[in-house]
Amino acid sequence: MAHNTITTSDEQAHADGHPHVMPLSVLLPTFAALIALTVITVSASKLSIGAAEIWVAMGIATIKATLVALYFMHLRYDKPFNALLILFSLVFAAIFVGMALVDSQAYQPEISAYDLQQPK
Amino acid sequence: MILAEGGGSDNGSFWFPAPSSSNASQVDSLFNFILSLSAFFFVLIVGLMLIFVVRYRRRPGYVQAPASDHNNTLEILWSVIPGILTIFIFFRGFMGYLDMRTPPSETYEIKVNAKKWSWAFQYPNGYIDNDLHIPFNRPVKLTMTSEDVIHSLFIPAFRTKMDIVPGRYTSMWFDATRTGEFPLLCAEYCGTKHSEMLANVVVHPSGEFEKWLEQASNLLATLPPVEAGKILFTRRGCAQCHTIDGSARTGPSFKGTFGTKQSLTDGSSIEMDENYIRESILEPLKKVRAGYRPVMPSYKGQLKDPEIDAIIEFIKSLK
């Protein structure tokens, strides 16, 4: 990982000092896919698919997010360390949200029992 | 397990007040176990450190012997041994926790209402006291809620504590193994008088609890109103803010104020009569005395009408 001016053997983009330029043939289809996915997610929400709905919506959003990250943000052609960073942050955000969610679900009955006692 | 009656004043050990609930000894023994383990490691570490400092001190004529700079066996050893020990500690802590958080099926239930800065314990017959009276050697379960901020009910002698959170119920249980009086404290910071949000746990010897409850709940029947009012006045926490000797505390004193005119924060004035007292108890923030902060909690639903009457009689009597 030691990266300095005498560049490491990184086979990544900048080793030769030239930027990795995104060809239009990648950018435009990515964009088209993003628009299409937006249309899909809106129409999917109009079908009544119940509890699965949020997972479908989140799944589509994640595909979109991945497209943006990989192509618009060049992550695919970047140093893998940067991708690792993002994964890391997602993992820790998930730990945070996950544990707080699990806990609050588990003690929810104590709150609803109280709410039931209160005048509406 | 040894059940002791009448030992509430015991000073306990170096680290603890005397254990007085069924779960206390479990906590103490785990504490002592961790303590001895810690003492062992502490002596080991500091002992070695001192020995090394003395033996390998840089001094004239001392020649440093060669030593290696890594040893994987050692590394594994001093990761795995503490690892196993911590698993053991965790496990005992976890078992003890389950015991202290899982009430037995038959419990005597008391409701707790905490507010800044007083306790109200409501017994199954509806009677409310601001000390916690419980029977000896019988599991008691508290169902608790708070009116304002978070408080925490802590009984050191029982080695137990639970936060009381507004907007929900929390609960705890214990089984007293000693009779006598024990301090009960608020352990979650709750503002100005957090450190004075105290009460007593009174563990009544077998059979006497019911008698106490009977008598306490029938104050009004057994005592003249003025005296019942006086008892209510202290028990229900009025005395925390109001004196009867003329000196002002958080709230005004009641000495000789009945029937007088008092000015309010909105500039008007009012006569201190039965109605105003009743209103002050039920809706204290409606009319606030000039010179005082609007901090008195409402007792709506917590004091019954006859009780309020008794308090009024008591205030009347303060000449």
Place this chain on the structure above:
Amino acid sequence: MSVAYDEPEVGELLAPVPSENYLNCSHGFWSWAATVDHKRISIMYLVSVLSAFLLGGILALMIRMELWTPGRTIMDHDTYNHTFTLHGAVMTFLFIIPSIPAALGNFLLPVMIGAKDVAFPRMNLGSYYLWLGGALFLLAAIVLGGLDTGWTFYTPYSTTTNSSVITASMGVFILGFSSIFTGLNFIVTMHTMRPPWMTWFKLPLFLWAIYATSIIQVLATPVLGITLMLLIAERALGIGIFDPKLGGDPVLFQHFFWFYSHPAVYIMILPAMGVISELIAVFSRKPIFGYRFIAYSSLAIALLGFLVWGHHMFTSGQSRISAIVFSALTFTVSIPSAIKVFNWLATMYRGSILLVTPMCYALSFIFLFTIGGLTGLFLGALAVDVHLHDTYFVVAHFHYVMMGGTLVAFLGGLFYWWPKMTGRMYSETWGRIGCLGVFVAFNLTFFPQFIMGSRGMPRRYYNYPPQFQFYHQMSTVGSFLLGLSLCVVAGVLIHSLLRGRKAPANPWGAATLEWQTSSPPPLYNFDTDPVEVDPYDLESQVFDPLLGGYRLREFPARNHPDHDLASEPARV
């Protein structure tokens, strides 16, 4: 002082030193206020965090004075509540979190990797000014009605009290960003500014510790930021996310707060452990034992530290299942800590131990941190924590780790790098006396708190039952002795600034790069190319009486940085 056996006194500089360095290369107010030199920024941080420490310490003495008797001693309820809150907030946010990374780390990181500066020098200056801004907000909060929520800001108390929570939260929010930028800067610097030969495993362990710390700063601190924003919104607008009156959940606030604040305790201790790793190795004159284990254990602590925040909430109304999971995870953090302690001991084994001031602090650290860490085990054990939570046992625990650990390591590091930073030596005798005083007084102050805590003395208590008075008085006496000892410490350092002998480039014989340049270093850190070194190859350094310090064995004195300009007449 008595290091001498067959060597002349350390610091007895026979050769003249280079006369231009980062301190005297430019003058005037703006040459400091607008500097982007990491060394000057670190000096500004040093002065600032020590002032914060002084403020926090004075507040602590007020706490102790008040607790001399039950009931009123010198102040009323509310004043007391403001005092301990501000003591906690100032000590954590203004002092201990920036202390080692921003003051020492900032100075050392670039020098230790042979770079000219950190990757983003202007951001570095910016984060100092953010610190200053945050400090001003906190001070403003003191003036504008104080703060009485406890440093933990628990709702709904913090949304209902009439002290200036919003101002204080803004302050802490800003301080958070200061901390984030420092961490971000350090990570980038370590990735991109090292010379090619300096692989990760040739980094001094201090830098590993700083790296691990920075990871926590970057990942955890933003959550503090959003927590405080929500708190401000809750107070100002009533968004109801944490307020039960509007359907919110106060326990959720605690999850938010501790998701940051538990990792934050490792922001405090990891750099301290890094300092100790350096001190133990250098003053045992041995390569550090188990380099890789110490390095990896820093990362392990940083990452595992994210999984245990719920141990502050065992009695909070958190569900049982989470309490159990958090308790189990809590113990995992003790393993890497144990690894470090044992490796330090193994480093001392068969060493050649020199009991100079920094080493005295390092030994105090091992003593005090072991107590602090081991008492963490009591708190991590569920059943026991239910009893000990929110008592003085916890107060004692965290003072042992924060003050006995981090502050002592900070002082050790300060004495160790002092010659490098200021170019001056200090009085060894008084330095040690100060250390001894701190050590003894510290134990007198905080050990009794374990006992009273476990006997049922709750924390944040203005008033207390009389049976605790004896312990409280011991603690109060201790705290004043502690204040006195710290004044001695400060006196030693100030005396050194005014009267101290000139320091050689390498007074301790350490092999890390910062000692291979002159003391104090020149503006761009190295006048000659930094030499490739193994940070723990202490054999490579030999004492050179001409220099009054050490130099590389295979490196003739005339090539030594101290000697480089020595042939020219010194322009002092």
Place this chain on the structure above:
Amino acid sequence: MTHTPVHPAPAAQPDQHGHAEEHHHSPFLAHHFESSEQQFDSGKLGMWLFLVTEIMFFSGLFCAYAVYRSSHPEIFIYAHKFLDTNLGAINTVVLLVSSLTMALAVRAAQMSQRKALIINLILTLICAGGFLGIKYVEYSHKWHAGLLWAGQFHPDFSHLEGAHQEHGEPASAESSHGHTESSHDTTDPSAPRNAGIFFSIYFCLTGLHGIHILAGMGAIIWILVRSIRGDFSADYYGPVDFVGLYWHLVDLVWIYLFPLLYLIH
């Protein structure tokens, strides 16, 4: 152990005092870097780390969302009706377009096409402005309908015509003044208890996102000024790239916000 003196790379670096002027590199190379490449890599890594902090920052709000959505689904089902899916979808598309133009801007900078760079930056700015305009329409609609955060949640549709009238019962605008303690004291009897929590979360999430858009616009304007000045080329385009990354992240957040807030059933 060897102690060979090592030259800081690149080897042919005569200058040991590091004064920037003595470097014969791009005029934008800061004094403490050895090469433009080191500078670029540092900036890029720094930017990614900054994005990491942004993700963690937003995670707090996503946490609040997750907790309340799973404990009070009824609030979300009731309240999302007041959000206009069409406006949300249009805004999604607007932001996606802006992301594309931003990506094109980076591309233009990398290829030293100054004019394309400027045009794309301007397009991005226009989209950002459009996004905020639409947001403004949505906010003011909610403001007038009293659909605010929990402490100020007093839905009152009496003086509103148009799209959403059918959702709420026509209100008896009696308690539209003042601030009542509990949020279920509304003029909409069909509102579940504490329905205001949804709007609290809605305003926090979209508000924070909006602030990011504003900050991004500031950054884009800065880049735009510099591109007009002609600073960027294939040799030096770091700032464009970094601002681009930030902008894409803002877009990414919206990609999640849109279904979470607008598409609930």
